[in-house]
Amino acid sequence: xxxxxxxxxxxxxxxxxxxxxxxxxxxxxxxxxxxxxxxxxxxxxxxxxxxxxxxxxxxxxxxxxxxxxxxxxxxxxxxxxxxxxxxxxxxxxxxxxxxxxxxxxxxxxxxxxxxxxxxxxxxxxxxxxxxxxxxxxxxxxxxxxxxxxxxxxxxxxxxxxxxxxxxxxxxxxxxxxxxxxx
Numbered sequence: 001x002x003x004x005x006x007x008x009x010x011x012x013x014x015x016x017x018x019x020x021x022x023x024x025x026x027x028x029x030x031x032x033x034x035x036x037x038x039x040x041x042x043x044x045x046x047x048x049x050x051x052x053x054x055x056x057x058x059x060x061x062x063x064x065x066x067x068x069x070x071x072x073x074x075x076x077x078x079x080x081x082x083x084x085x086x087x088x089x090x091x092x093x094x095x096x097x098x099x100x101x102x103x104x105x106x107x108x109x110x111x112x113x114x115x116x117x118x119x120x121x122x123x124x125x126x127x128x129x130x131x132x133x134x135x136x137x138x139x140x141x142x143x144x145x146x147x148x149x150x151x152x153x154x155x156x157x158x159x160x161x162x163x164x165x166x167x168x169x170x171x172x173x174x175x176x177x178x179x180x181x182x
Contacts, residue, residue, distance in 0.1 A: 107144035
């Protein structure tokens with residue numbers, strides 16, 4: 001009888017955690033590869049419903065956009081709201097950063113930044129389009145899922161893993177991160 005009294009609250013708590021982890025985040029941004037890879041929302045809409053790591057609303061403004069260029073294709077991402085993303089913006093304000101990125105684990109491209117950023121690691125499951133700080137000094141672009149303690153720097157919304165792979169390829173690729181859409 002005592003075990004039943006303990007097990008029921010534990011099961012209810014576990015079910016609540018599971019349901020919270022499955023909830024959808026309403027989010028939207030753009031990705032480009034010659035054509036618009038985003039939803040049909042007009043470019044003039046300056047707000048985005050993406051929720052940051054701590055529940056804050058991320059604004060889709062010029063000051064909150066990150067541009068990633070690989071070859072002739074540029075993707076647009078929205079910065080996360082954390083001190084790591086702010087520090088990355090500060091570095092990018094000094095000039096564009098080009099990173100040689102390699103495949104890892106058939107789910108991401110990873111490359112060394114050449115400098116360290118503050119970490120805000122939390123356990124997350126990545127999705128295609130996530131731009132993640134790994135170990136404080138590497139940047140990754142996810143084209144599939146992975147669960148680990150990471151710091152999200154930004155997110156390319158409405159892009160599939162297949163679209164990312166078609167641009168990033170299967171081998172090494174140079175990706176330029178910028179605050180300016182060139």
